[in-house]
Amino acid sequence: MINAVYRLVAPRRIEIAFEDIDLTKPEVLVRPTKLSICNADQRYYQGSREPKILEQKLPMALIHEAMGEVIYDPTKTFSIGERVVLIPNIPGRQDDVIKENYRRDSGFCSSGIDGFLQEYVQIPVARLVRLPEKIPNTVGAFVELLSVSFHAIQRFMCFSHSRKERIGVWGDGNLGYITALLLKKTFPQSIITVIGVHDYKLSDFTFVDETYLITELPMDMELDHVFECVGNIGSQKALEQIVDLIKPEGTISLMGVSEFPIQINTRMVLEKGLRIYGSSRSGREDFEGLIEFITEHNDVIEHLEKIVAAVIPIHSIADIQSAFESDIAKSLGKTVMDWKE
The missing domain is CATH 3.90.180.10 (Medium-chain alcohol dehydrogenases, catalytic domain)
Known part of the structure; x- marks a missing residue:
């Protein structure tokens, strides 16, 4: 053939x-x-x-x-x-x-x-x-992309401590949208906060609790854990803000892909006792888990179609x-x- x-x-x-x-x-x-x-x-x-x-x-x-x-x-x-x-x-x-x-x-x-x-x-x-x-x-x-976020959240559940009052997501693109959506459904009692650079993109995040522009973050903002979905050189500024705003012993999930080396404030990482882990791609169990997850949440499909x-x-x-x-x-x-x- x-x-x-x-x-x-x-x-x-x-x-x-x-x-x-x-x-x-x-x-x-x-x-x-x-x-x-x-x-x-x-x-x-x-x-x-x-x-x-x-x-x-x-x-x-x-x-x-x-x-x-x-x-x-x-x-x-x-x-x-x-x-x-x-x-x-x-x-x-x-x-x-x-x-x-x-x-x-x-x-x-x-x-x-x-x-x-x-x-x-x-x-x-x-x-x-x-x-x-x-x-x-x-x-x-694009179930494959969805499974990548699902995989990162499963790892987060293994690595993070039990206090999850407020979880931040840096990034207003497709990856940030999907990750924030799955996080809200996984942790409905948590405040999900999305930080981005475009008002018109953030307006589509109707399912989360808070959205902020990176230039308008509250001075007293504190987050228990954070997902970085920015990538490329933008990861540099995102990680600076994340390390500043995350609470001690919080978990940072790195998901954005960058073609450039990115600096990070290791002194503050050590001082706060932060956990940082990377997630890339996914496997069969993530595909199966993701499909089961979204079939149990009808409104997830509606948001994804958008x-x-x-x-x-x-x-x-x-x-x-x-x-x-x-x-x-x-x-x-x-x-x-x-x-x-």
């Missing part, structure tokens, strides 16, 4: 390649139908990663946030036409201590190996999760490139590509 793979070969240049699919493998064949563009995809597409990294990883099919339909399953686990979410993390050897998304021998689709921008994806059955009927396709497209900024029909390479260019121009929300047959 011949498959079409759409690979980024250079910044802003996508080419099609044709490859054989071996149907004798005990793996599932999925046709991606909804694919969500992530900031990591954009860094490759725009060529904003270091030239050495681009040289190592390209050519490569982009996209690691996707859902699709099963068209062939030799394991008989799924029905033909069943909707599934694709898990991009490909674990190596079994490790009972280190989670799959942190193992150095794990692969990750659209980061060193081909992502889901393909006509068909042949994938192990363990890398697929059923998408319940109540979750719409557009939200299913951050779908555009659904763009895809018929050709030109359409794919138009979707990426449109995603660059938007100020907030997720761009979902609607892959047409």
Whole structure:
């Protein structure tokens, strides 16, 4: 069987390649139908990663946030036409201590190996999760991003102390929106405070208790714990404020990705006895836990649908490139590509 793979070969240049699919493998064949563009995809597409990294990883099919339909399953686990979410993390050897998304021998689709921008994806059955009927396709497209926030919150529950009267979230983008939403549903009695840089973005955080601009923080503000969802050079200013405002023995969750080294006030970290941990990507248990979580909270789905900024029909390479260019121009929300047959 011949498959079409759409690979980024250079910044802003996508080419099609044709490859054989071996149907004798005990793996599932999925046709991606909804694919969500992530900031990591954009860094490759725009060529904003270091030239050495681009040289190592390209050519490569982009996209690691996707859902699709099963068209062939030799394991008989799924029905033909069943909707599934694709898990991009490909674990190596079994490790009972280190989670799959942190193992150095794990692969990750659209980061060193081909992502889901393909006509068909042949994938192990363990890398697929059923998408319940109540979750719409557009939200299913970015379950991977949702699972990243879910994963960080599960780690937070392990690392943090019991006092959670006020939890802060720095960042008014997609990651901050999703993390604040899941936090409010996980800790309904806590005051969830979001700090950002844009009034018009903060106005969308209708489900939290407080929002503030970074330039208008109350002098007496104190937070028990904080999630940093800023990333890039903005993480520098965010961490300065976070370390100043967090209470002693609080927990700081680092989630924003930066291409630049970020300084932190270690003297105050030591003085306050702070716990700082990083979270990246997610694993199967996070996908399963996240899907169960949002199916139990109907209004979560409603809030998530609001951050779908555009659904763009895809018929050709030109359409794919138009979707990426449109995603660059938007100020907030997720761009979902609607892959047409």
